[in-house]
Amino acid sequence: MEALGYTWDEVHSEAHVLEHVISEEFEERMAARLGNPTVDPHGDPIPAKDGTIATVKERALLAMQVGESAQITHLNDTNSEMLRYAATLGLTPATRLTLIAVEPFGGSLRVKIGKVEKSIGRELAAQIFVSSKG
DSSP states (O other): OTTTTOOTTTHHHHHHHHTTTSOHHHHHHHHHHTTOOSBOTTSOBOOOTTSOOOOOOOEEGGGOOTTOEEEEEEEOOSOHHHHHHHHHTTOOTTOEEEEEEEOTTTOOEEEEETTEEEEEOHHHHTTEEEESOO
16 A cells, blocks of 8 residues: 555555466465555454464444444445545544543533544444453
8 A cells, every 4th residue: 555655445456366366476465565465454453474474452432332442453344435434533543532522312422532532423433443451
């Protein structure tokens, strides 16, 4: 994504095409050139050469309790528009946040990222996964 100037909402479809047409040697060289990343730009684990996938203990942002802090592990990458919007709010993998309020009756969630408060609708929050570690 960074090396070729793709945005994080574009990279998923390009990677999907590439995985079906490049050789294993090309894949290995590309991974080495990129520093052998263990997760993709959306935070999803990249399978190891032997096909194993590292597991991360995570849960939906919606499952957090008010006052709890966590780190974003990944966002579902099926909706490019949602990914672009999440990025404008600073909701990207490795970002730490604190849940400061949950509005009643299906209302939004308020989170704090650094010193900035953001309001997140439940539809977006359902696509964000977090871990208390990190």
